[in-house]
Amino acid sequence: MKQMSRVQSMLFLVGGILMVLGAGCFAFMYAREVACWIYLVGALLFAWMQVSEIYEGNNPTIKRLKRIMTLADILFVFSGLLMVDTAFQFLRDTFTNYTTYIEVVYNKWVLLLLVAAILEMYTMHRISSCLKKEENSTSAQ
Numbered sequence: 666m667k668q669m670s671r672v673q674s675m676l677f678l679v680g681g682i683l684m685v686l687g688a689g690c691f692a693f694m695y696a697r698e699v700a701c702w703i704y705l706v707g708a709l710l711f712a713w714m715q716v717s718e719i720y721e722g723n724n725p726t727i728k729r730l731k732r733i734m735t736l737a738d739i740l741f742v743f744s745g746l747l748m749v750d751t752a753f754q755f756l757r758d759t760f761t762n763y764t765t766y767i768e769v770v771y772n773k774w775v776l777l778l779l780v781a782a783i784l785e786m787y788t789m790h791r792i793s794s795c796l797k798k799e800e801n802s803t804s805a806q
Contacts, residue, residue: 666727666796667719677714683707684741688778691748701752705745712738727795734788740781747774 669677687704691697715738720731750756751772760766 666792667721669714669718673714673717676710680707680710680712680714684711687745687748691752697752701745701748704748705742708738708741708745712742722799724795724799727792727799730788730792730795733784734792737781737784737788740777740784744774744777744781747777750774 683703684707687700687702687707690700691704716735720727747770750770751774754766754771756770757763757766760769
């Protein structure tokens, strides 16, 4: 994996912190109108830095895991968009009645966040172990 620069590492860290703050404040109903935007900005920074981190090797497993990680990043951003919709109900008028809106969209950001977090944890640990194996095999030769 190509190492992130100092600025990229800081943006990655800030994005992660903003995601945690935004999701926590939103879940505990503290300043929801602001917290959703904080989470969305954090998710965009986090996703941008992860997508810009490029794997230059030939290992198909790591390439596959990197694609799964990109999917998790997309889900993080979509969860932020749904969080904004939960706070402001932008999509409310696109549904014929309020019950359908509640069933389909409202508070579904939690589900996307959960799936993205599980995918992210899985890929981070697998990529780390695959890179260690790759490093050990090249140093042994």
